[in-house]
Amino acid sequence: MSIQFKRLMLIIIIALVVVALIGCVDESNGDLKEVDKSIYMNPDIAIDERVENLLSQMTLEEKIGQMTQVDRQFLKNEKEITKRNIGSILSGGGSAPEPNIPEAWVKMIHEFQSAALDTRLSIPVIYGIDAVHGNNNVYGATIFPHNIGLGATRNPQLVKDIGEITAKEVVGTGIHWTFSPCVCVAENERWGRTYESFSEDPEIVRSFTTIIEGYQGDNLNEPTSILATAKHWVGDGATLNGTDQGDAVISEEQLRTKHISPFEDAIDKGVGSIMVSFSSWNGDKLHGHKYLITDVLKDELGFTGFVVSDWAGVNQISENYSEAVRSAINAGVDMVMVPDDYTFFMETLYEEVDEERVSLARIDDAVRRILTKKYELGLFEKPYPDQSYTSSIGSKEHREVARKAVQQSLVLLKNEHNTLPLSKDIKKLFVAGDNANDIGNQSGGWTISWQGESGDITPGTTILEGIQQAVSPDTSVTFEQTGRGIDSSYDAAIIVIGETPYTEGLGDRPDFLGLEQKDIELLEKTKETGVPTVVVLVSGRPMIVTEQIESSDAFVAAWLPGTEGNGVADVLFGDLNFTGKLPMSWPRLEEQIPINIGDENYNPLFPLGFGLTY
Numbered sequence: 303m304s305i306q307f308k309r310l311m312l313i314i315i316i317a318l319v320v321v322a323l324i325g326c327v328d329e330s331n332g333d334l335k336e337v338d339k340s341i342y343m344n345p346d347i348a349i350d351e352r353v354e355n356l357l358s359q360m361t362l363e364e365k366i367g368q369m370t371q372v373d374r375q376f377l378k379n380e381k382e383i384t385k386r387n388i389g390s391i392l393s394g395g396g397s398a399p400e401p402n403i404p405e406a407w408v409k410m411i412h413e414f415q416s417a418a419l420d421t422r423l424s425i426p427v428i429y430g431i432d433a434v435h436g437n438n439n440v441y442g443a444t445i446f447p448h449n450i451g452l453g454a455t456r457n458p459q460l461v462k463d464i465g466e467i468t469a470k471e472v473v474g475t476g477i478h479w480t481f482s483p484c485v486c487v488a489e490n491e492r493w494g495r496t497y498e499s500f501s502e503d504p505e506i507v508r509s510f511t512t513i514i515e516g517y518q519g520d521n522l523n524e525p526t527s528i529l530a531t532a533k534h535w536v537g538d539g540a541t542l543n544g545t546d547q548g549d550a551v552i553s554e555e556q557l558r559t560k561h562i563s564p565f566e567d568a569i570d571k572g573v574g575s576i577m578v579s580f581s582s583w584n585g586d587k588l589h590g591h592k593y594l595i596t597d598v599l600k601d602e603l604g605f606t607g608f609v610v611s612d613w614a615g616v617n618q619i620s621e622n623y624s625e626a627v628r629s630a631i632n633a634g635v636d637m638v639m640v641p642d643d644y645t646f647f648m649e650t651l652y653e654e655v656d657e658e659r660v661s662l663a664r665i666d667d668a669v670r671r672i673l674t675k676k677y678e679l680g681l682f683e684k685p686y687p688d689q690s691y692t693s694s695i696g697s698k699e700h701r702e703v704a705r706k707a708v709q710q711s712l713v714l715l716k717n718e719h720n721t722l723p724l725s726k727d728i729k730k731l732f733v734a735g736d737n738a739n740d741i742g743n744q745s746g747g748w749t750i751s752w753q754g755e756s757g758d759i760t761p762g763t764t765i766l767e768g769i770q771q772a773v774s775p776d777t778s779v780t781f782e783q784t785g786r787g788i789d790s791s792y793d794a795a796i797i798v799i800g801e802t803p804y805t806e807g808l809g810d811r812p813d814f815l816g817l818e819q820k821d822i823e824l825l826e827k828t829k830e831t832g833v834p835t836v837v838v839l840v841s842g843r844p845m846i847v848t849e850q851i852e853s854s855d856a857f858v859a860a861w862l863p864g865t866e867g868n869g870v871a872d873v874l875f876g877d878l879n880f881t882g883k884l885p886m887s888w889p890r891l892e893e894q895i896p897i898n899i900g901d902e903n904y905n906p907l908f909p910l911g912f913g914l915t916y
């Protein structure tokens with residue numbers, strides 16, 4: 303037999319052995335098998351069948367990759383997505399590409415998606431962002447009033463429309479998922495996230511789950527549909543003293559009737575994901591709470607979407623990271639917003655499964671839930687950004703809806719001597735206050751950056767600019783932020799004061815919710831002139847302003863209106879009447895806080911639902 307023939311025979315024998323090895327490899331977790339895309343990539347096959355087929359071909363590493371969510375800022379490079387089979391990327395507050403323009407977002411997400419499709423199984427990545435009052439991380443996006451202002455509108459249809467518009471502006475940046483709405487029921491104004499709540503009344507919060515229908519459309523795979531997230535599961539608005547990430551020491555009956563009930567509406571409306579709260583219930587961290595996440599949320603309420611942790615929320619369960627990861631996954635968390643050291647998370651979870659402290663069945667359940675939403679979103683068919691809506695970002699049409707929301711969010715708390723509506727033909731008008739001409743202050747937290755900030759941070763119309771546009775050409779408008787120069791020669795004064803931006807725990811005010819001294823002094827100075835004065839409070843919550851209300855002629859709660867500050871002038875000058883109603887009880891004294899409808903001896907300065915009209 304010639305040498306060539308012997309070599310050929312040897313090669314054939316080796317090839318046969320290799321094929322035999324591949325064929326006999328354990329298929330339980332799909333190691334090394336040749337990928338068969340004929341079913342899971344076929345859009346004509348039912349989603350559940352595609353999910354099972356894909357799952358059957360996945361290795362444990364690939365499954366854990368789907369459960370891993372990383373903030374874009376912590377990715378060494380997008381190739382890591384391929385190398386680690388990362389299933390989800392997010393932008394935490396302010397985590398934006400440079401330059402922060404829609405086209406750069408689209409480019410970034412296109413690159414991430416390419417890297418994801420370069421993996422063995424080509425599973426698309428799902429990108430999430432806090433689009434909580436518009437696509438608020440993105441410069442130039444339409445910024446709507448925060449939820450507390452939307453709660454004052456008592457207009458669920460308008461809020462559904464806002465969801466639809468926000469979804470278009472999110473899709474326009476190539477993103478498929480928003481961590482919104484917050485359906486928390488804020489009981490204590492000291493909480494820095496009060497403005498993210500629609501109301502202290504769960505029935506009002508439930509009515510605004512319409513925004514989920516706006517985000518998700520009739521079908522998740524519509525071009526302008528994005529996945530919504532009801533958050534934060536559960537009881538984050540009930541913590542002692544309103545401490546962010548604190549402990550809700552309440553009965554199960556209170557938890558269910560007040561804090562779980564809005565999630566039931568969210569589930570009824572098909573919400574695709576639910577985010578776990580940082581807070582605790584009677585001392586037990588929600589992130590490790592199997593009874594509430596699995597027994598109640600998934601089994602009893604029948605939630606079939608996926609549960610995502612909050613930002614490194616898993617870490618808070620235990621100082622022992624293995625224990626923390628095990629606890630969260632076994633409690634029912636499906637996707638972990640790591641968001642930074644993703645390698646460590648993946649290795650830790652791998653070991654927990656390998657050591658049989660987390661079952662493969664639990665992993666498969668989590669991955670099944672995640673893949674199902676990716677399929678429903680149409681990501682397997684349309685993984686790349688659809689730029690049809692990029693030009694709609696910040697459009698005039700969208701801003702008009704935001705302006706309408708501002709108009710309907712305003713609550714008139716006092717109007718003596720019919721000070722309001724002001725005449726557009728007023729001769730001399732004085733405007734002052736730190737929040738009169740500041741887009742950043744009127745937008746609040748979660749705007750461009752995580753905490754938001756004062757200043758001209760994104761295109762919009764300040765409250766002052768709205769006033770200047772509203773009055774007649776013959777009106778003289780004097781703007782002096784500090785009030786310098788105000789005197790009795792003016793026909794009226796509009797003083798716009800309140801809070802500067804904050805987000806989450808940095809907005810907690812454990813012992814003082816009054817105005818800053820400079821604002822108090824500005825109001826006193828204006829009062830001394832005898833000029834009819836309209837106070838506009840721009841804040842994320844009711845504040846202790848009892849004295850200031852008594853000494854003003856008219857007083858308006860404007861909440862955090864966002865970029866369309868002209869909506870305020872529309873009502874101050876009578877183009878429209880006030881229609882807003884308080885979504886929260888307004889405390890008379892610091893000592894009254896927390897004060898909520900239904901309390902014994904309920905005696906607020908203004909009750910839930912209060913609002914004057916012309």
Ligand code: GLC
Pocket residue numbers: 393394395432481533612613806
């Ligand atoms: C934050 C918030 C949560 C947000 C997440 C991602 O800490 O608690 O509401 O969706 O992190 O930014």
